[in-house]
Amino acid sequence: MNVSIEKTGNVSAILTVSIEENDYKEKVTKELKEIGKKHNIPGFRQGHVPFGELNRRFGKQVTSDVINNEVYNAVVGYIRDNKLGVLGEPLPVDVVELDLKNKKDFTFQYELALVPELNIEAGKDTTVPYYTIEVTDEMINEQDKNFRERFGAQVPGEEVEPNALVKGSIMELNEDGTVKTEEDAIQMLNGIVAPMYFKDKEQADKFIGKKVNDKVVFNPWKTCEGNAAELSSMLGVDKDKAADIKGDFEMSISEIIVVRPAELNQELFDNVLGKDKAKNEEEYRNGVKEMIARELARNSEMLFRVDVEKAMMAKYGDMELPAEVLKKWLVRRNEGVTAENVDAEYVKMEPSLKWQLVKERLADICQVKIEEQDLINHAKMIARAQFAQYGMTNMDDDTLTDYARRILADKNYRPRIVEEVGDVKLFDAIKDKITVDNKTVSLDEFKEIATKE
Template sequence: MNVTLEKTSEVSAKLNVSIEENDYKDKVVKELKEIGKKHAIPGFRQGHVPFGELNRRFGKQVTSDVINNEVYDAVIGYIRDNKLAVLGEPIPVEVKELDLKNEKDFSFSYELALVPEINVTLDKDVHLPYYNIEVSEDMINEQDKNFRERFGAQVPGEEVEANSLVKGSIMELDEAGNVKTSDDAIQMINGIVAPMYFKDKAEADKFIGKKVNDKVVFNPWKTCEGNAAELSSMLGVDKSKAADIKGDFELSISEIIVLRPAELGQELYDNVLGKDKATTEEEYRNALKDMIARELSRNSEMLFRVDTEKAMMEKYGDMELPVEILKKWLIRRNDELNDANIDEEYAKMEQGLKWQLIKERIGEICQIKIEEQDLIGHAKMIASMQFAQYGMTNMDDDTLTDYAKRILADKNYRPRIVEEVGDIKLFAAVKEAVTINAENVTLDKFKEIATKQ
């Protein structure tokens, strides 16, 4: 078998493959004999089918399959052995049925979309902006307030406050404003509502200042904008009927539960930060500041990535691509693409493809490598954040590691984590290689900058 490369442009090539009978004959014989051994053929004992009969029945298909497999393996082997950087897959120049009756030797050609050469420069002469968001006292106070409420206590209250839960019987009213007594009347004896979560502020305000034994007329439908699930839970009715209930109800208050925020002290510090991570208010507030800074740094990092992509694309994004070959490849691998819509669809993905190629080149320059421990560390961070959403902020390392390994075992989730870790390493390497023009900005200023970008 002979394989030769013919460059058709700087970013495209053609692989020509010539195959002779001696290149595939023995494998065809072997495949036919295997069929005779493994398959029962009417009129013959298994394993005793004459070769001529096997060839008559299966020879054409087996020969065609063997030739195609041998040729494709030769193409892939040539690409691998010669370290050709190829986009997508080799595209057959012509697809036709082999004339095995009259020919024994065959020639095939494949189009290759080659990765363009991208001469990316990363050194201190390259300047990129980075915006650090300042943590204000108001932010710390707000975070403290949230944690105090989260770890506060629910206690009986004398009157309804903004964050109170209200318990009591909820009775449907008729058009005249009287409690309905008919058999179909909706009555929730042990009802509970949370005005703080009402979508309609006017409905929530009806409860503020009310006391036990007071009665409040309100409209459940307005409190949740007709959400069937919420109405079903509030009124104890079937979800399929809930959204149609738009009338007023009367709630007779039997109990008021108010939230009393946690007091500053060791119990709060331990609940928020972990055992003995802070022992004074100053240490606690400094820890909150660091916590907020870490959260805000994600926004800084996201904008840095946007700025980096923009700068790199402006400098290197005019690369030549093997457009026509790529379009053919995309059509072959996606049933929804065809000659009529490929131009429009390719235009949507071209910038993304160029950026991906630039990223890969940066990765090569910076020698980015992703180890399993990198993936576990990132998955542990994800696990920690998920636990924190449910108030579990002090999970031990063994639990986080076990959860992280289960995340990575998900074949659908793992590639996403690999990509995230790769991006983290890549942009960290870019920061080290170039000159970062860092600037401290307020959150409002950062939003203004980010909006422009």
């Protein structure tokens, strides 16, 4: 078998594979004999089918399969052994049925879209800003308030406050404001509403200041803008019926539940930061400040990555790509892409493809390597954030590690984590190689900068 390559442009080539009968004949014979051993063929005992009969019945298909397999392995092997950078996959120049009756030797050709040579550098001559968002006392106070409410106690209240839950019977009203008593009347005897989540402030304000045994006339449909699921839950009716319920209801208040914020004590410190992470108010506030800073740093990091991409693409984005070969590949690999719309689809794809090539070259320069422990640590961070959504902020390390391993065992989720970890390590490495212009800004200033970017 002979494999050769001919450049057809700076970033395209034709790979030619010539295969002779001696390259595949022995494997075809072996495959046919295996069929005779393993399959029941009418008229013959298993394992005693004459080779001529096997060849007559299966020779054409087996020969075609073996040739295609041998050629494919030759193409892949040539690309691997010669370390060719190929975009997409090799494209057959012609797809025709093999004329096995009249020919024994065959030649196949494949178009290759080659990765352009990129002389990329990541040095101190490249300057990129990094915006650190200042954590203010107001942010700390607001977060402290949220934590105190989250870990506070729900107690009976004397009147409805802005964050109160209200329990009681909810009765459908007639147009004249009287309680509907017909058989089909909607009556929710053990109803519960949360005015703080109403989308209509006017409806929420109707409850504020009301006390047990008071009655409130309100419009459930307006509280949730007709959301069928919310109406179904509030009124105890089927979702199919809920969206059509637009009239007023009367709620007779039987119980008011209010939240009393947690006291500033060790229990709160432990709930928020983890056991014994803070012993006094100053340490607690510092811990909350660090927590906020970590959250804001995600935004800083995202903007930094955008700025790195802009800087690198400005320097190296003007590269030649094998557009025509890639367009053929797009049409062949994507159902929605046709000869009529491929030009438009390619224009959409080209910028991200160029950035991906630049990013891969940067990863090589920065010698980015991803270890299994890196993946576990990142998955633990994801697990910690998921637990925190349910108020579990101080999970032990064994539980987090076990949950992280389960996340990584998900074949659909793992590639995403690998990509995220790769990006984290890459941009951390880039920070060490380029000049980073550190700037501290307020949250409002950051929003303005990010909007412009």
